[in-house]
Amino acid sequence: MFEARIDRKVFVAPDGTRRQVLRDVRVSIAGGEVIALLGSSGIGKSTTLRILLGLDTAFDGAVQHRDWRIGVVFQEPRLLPWLTVADNLRLVVTDGMPQPDIGALLEMVRLPNAADLYPRQLSLGMARRAALARALAVSPELLALDEPFASLDPQLAAALADVVGRWTRDTGAAVLLATHDLAQALQLASRVLVLAGTPATLAADVPVPAGNDAATRAALQADLASRFPFFTANGDGLPGASLTD
Numbered sequence: 001m002f003e004a005r006i007d008r009k010v011f012v013a014p015d016g017t018r019r020q021v022l023r024d025v026r027v028s029i030a031g032g033e034v035i036a037l038l039g040s041s042g043i044g045k046s047t048t049l050r051i052l053l054g055l056d057t058a059f060d061g062a063v064q065h066r067d068w069r070i071g072v073v074f075q076e077p078r079l080l081p082w083l084t085v086a087d088n089l090r091l092v093v094t095d096g097m098p099q100p101d102i103g104a105l106l107e108m109v110r111l112p113n114a115a116d117l118y119p120r121q122l123s124l125g126m127a128r129r130a131a132l133a134r135a136l137a138v139s140p141e142l143l144a145l146d147e148p149f150a151s152l153d154p155q156l157a158a159a160l161a162d163v164v165g166r167w168t169r170d171t172g173a174a175v176l177l178a179t180h181d182l183a184q185a186l187q188l189a190s191r192v193l194v195l196a197g198t199p200a201t202l203a204a205d206v207p208v209p210a211g212n213d214a215a216t217r218a219a220l221q222a223d224l225a226s227r228f229p230f231f232t233a234n235g236d237g238l239p240g241a242s243l244t245d
Contacts, residue, residue: 002029002065002142002174004052009044009059009199020199021047022059027193027202031141034168034175036185039195040230045178046075048195049146052176068174071140073148077127079119085130086115089137100137108163109133110156124151132160136167143168145177149184161187182224182231186217196228203228 009022021044029035037045050056052063053072071092079088086102093100106114109129119127128151135143143164149157165188168175179185185192189208196203204227209216225231 002052002068003027004063005061006048006051007060009047009051009056022195023199023201025061025195025200025202027052029142029174029176031174032168032172033191034165034177034189036189036192037176037178037195038182038185038192038224039180039200041180043195044200045180045195046146049144049176049178053144068141069138070142070144071135071138072144073128073131073135073146075146075150077119077124077131079122079127079130079134081119084116084118085111085122085133088119088130089134092134092138097138100139102137105133105136106130108136108167109160125153125156128152129160132164139171141173143173143175145175145179147179148177149179149181157184158187164188182221183217186220192220192224194224194228196230 004027006022006025008020010018010020012018025048027035037048039045047056051059053070054063079085080091083091085106089100089102089105102115106112109132111126111129111133114122114126114130122130128148132148145164149160152160161184164175175188177185177188186208192204192206192208193202194204194206195201204224206220206224208220
């Protein structure tokens with residue numbers, strides 16, 4: 001079990017101004033769960049994710065978990081420009097980990113011919129897919145995704161969401177997905193957490209019923225959109241909305 005309590009997170013500006021961005025956020029994740037962290041753009045999803053991953057320790061609260069192996073996809077791909085795609089994937093595999101099948105990983109994210117390319121030869125969408133393959137290369141027990149399908153066309157984004165879903169079912173790993181896209185979240189998640197307010201707090205923790213067919217997703221989408229108007233105001237996850245930022 002992965003558990004976190006964020007009592008308060010404050011940003012301090014260069015002029016000394018303090019702004020509280022998070023309060024009273026509780027998150028728990030069990031193996032096999034897919035947790036979607038939702039909220040409007042700028043609400044604090046990435047900050048919450050960084051705290052949960054131990055990348056930001058300047059907060060009031062605590063994060064407790066066993067020594068999970070974690071794979072992360074950030075908003076920016078962060079590929080090392082002097083390495084090929086294949087070498088970027090190999091770089092994250094440390095001693096004692098099984099060597100990944102680079103070809104199979106790149107095939108999974110629909111980059112079958114990219115192993116010998118350098119990041120400068122990739123489009124942003126291709127680089128995002130390579131970053132997903134890199135996160136999977138460590139065989140993570142927790143896969144953390146921060147807006148992973150931005151810059152992808154809707155069809156490809158949906159296909160890669162299916163890949164992540166199948167991978168989760170096959171491995172029993174947990175997934176934490178930060179996104180502003182409600183439809184995308186409901187495609188993948190077993191639970192939906194919604195951040196809202198100023199400062200942001202956990203305003204909803206909604207289980208997604210097993211089976212998650214189109215009718216179920218539509219009903220949940222309508223309910224959440226009615227409860228949280230920013231989904232409608234921003235077009236986030238509503239029919240016809242883009243999956244790009």
